[in-house]
Amino acid sequence: MTEYNNYIAKLIGKYLEDSLSAEEHIELTEWINASDNNRHLFTEMTDKQQLTTHLQRIYAYDSDRIAQKISAKIPAFGDPKIVELQPVSFLKKWGWAAAVAVLVLGGTYYYRVHTKEQPTNLATNQSPIMPGQQGAILTLADGRQVVLDTLSGGLIASQNGASIVLADGKLVYDPTSAGNAEVQYNIMTTPKGRQFELTLPDGTKVWLNAASTIRYPTAFTGKERKVTVSGEVYFEVIRDADKPFFVSIDNKAAIEVLGTSFNVNAYENEHSIQTTLVNGSVRVGVPIANQSKILNPGQQATIVNKQITVAEIKDLDKILAWKYGLFNFDGANLEEVMRQLERWYNIEVVYENGIPNTRFIGEMSRQIPLTDLLDILKKTEVDFRVEGRKLIVLNK
Incomplete structure (x- = not known):
């Protein structure tokens, strides 16, 4: 889930800098409302005083190792020596988006050393992907x-x-x-x-x-x-x-x-x-x-x-099904179905081991969670795995 964590961290950082696009605002709102854990985490990570305090603790512990980790994950941050600066200087130079990324990418190391708790994963206990x-x-x-x-x-x-x-x-x-x-x-x-x-x-x-x-x-x-x-x-x-x-x-x-x-x-x-x-x-x-x-x-x-x-x-x-809250998959192949799901559930579809040659029939409601819909589609020669907002299609 690292890639998805990084993306959510980026959205939170842009929120703090008031630079979210309208589309990103919607995505972040969906993630926040997906679970109580997400809401709690968002509140913590958007408290600038807490964010500064966490950065100070991270830098005080092992700036070199954290710097190497961040530099490897986000080359755009530049020279890893930047983490040797004091947090206030860091924030002036790189902004809140970089600060959030530091906590996400360096957070595992920090939490294991300073607390008995396991680090929070932005994608832990993933909530169902709800319909549009x-x-x-x-x-x-x-x-x-x-x-x-x-x-x-x-x-x-x-x-x-x-x-x-x-x-x-x-x-x-x-x-x-x-x-x-x-x-x-x-x-x-x-x-x-x-x-x-x-x-x-x-x-x-x-x-x-x-x-x-x-x-x-x-x-x-x-x-x-x-x-x-x-x-x-x-x-x-x-x-x-x-x-x-x-x-x-x-x-x-x-x-x-x-x-x-x-x-x-x-x-x-x-x-x-x-x-x-x-x-x-x-x-x-x-x-x-x-x-x-x-x-x-x-x-x-x-x-x-x-x-x-x-x-x-x-x-x-069949043509107008979407307008009345339905998917109509009569005669549709797998790629056609997946393109509809990408648009409605706001996901990315990736094919593993090729694209199965499967066709579908019937109608389904567009108002059900993605997992429920996939359970029905699994009755064909296709299986799926969900990682964040990525749907991986498996060829049985």
Whole structure:
């Protein structure tokens, strides 16, 4: 668990220096809330007075050995002689992040000498990896980021006159007071382990699956409504024949809409871009290849290597399962299943001894702990081992 310990130590250090990114803030919060032990440890390691005292004791005992250990683990800290400085000088030069790393990496040695207790392992008695939940990061026009998970509701911000309100766990834009100033753009991002619902300024409803992004104006003031997406997003577009709705997928594909419901799957680590139409009508195109296809309800456009193919979809429920809190693994191979788990449980998947040739059928709830889901998958020719937030797939 050393690698995971080091990563949590890094997050705690960045917390002390107030330099956590929005995504890191979410990860650290999840770790803190995973167990009482984690909460207690976090409280201790963020008490700067205690941190300084621990450093003084470590340096007083055996600075050379601690220095060698830290230097070997974290070369970026530079010359190991730095630990010969007094703790106050150390903190001025290297900061709280380095101090936390000193305690984690040198802590085993320190605790064995000075106490009868075993050193605390940040990953000891690992709590179950819980499923994803509602949450997202909102990036405002000026670059400020708001972690929506941490807010209870109410007015979030005003952008170019439009009010942004969080209500019932959903973000809604009210453009009634929007002026004629330059158009401003917001970005909503769902990290791994999060999904969220958004209502755009025109009333269009948007659902973001995990690890997805949408960029949109705070008011649709022109003759068109344009948004850009990545990952997986479901739309229910408000019809407006005088102001068509366009979805751009990282300049790789474009969708023209009048009023309709459809799903877009455009993850970078998937082999294709898929647009599935539930009702209404859309035109899916590849601008760089000057190609386009019109879809009817129940059809799916797949883009691979700038080529579009259209097929009938017999089971729309499979495509939309994520929106209704389900995994649908019908016909999926192991890699496809693991990519879904990576995004929803915020884990890294590693294959040991190759990738088993296994396919799955059936639906499962997305609201169960990872261990419960793995117990079901183990009934196939696959086994698993969990280390921190790393899932190791074993070929039986």
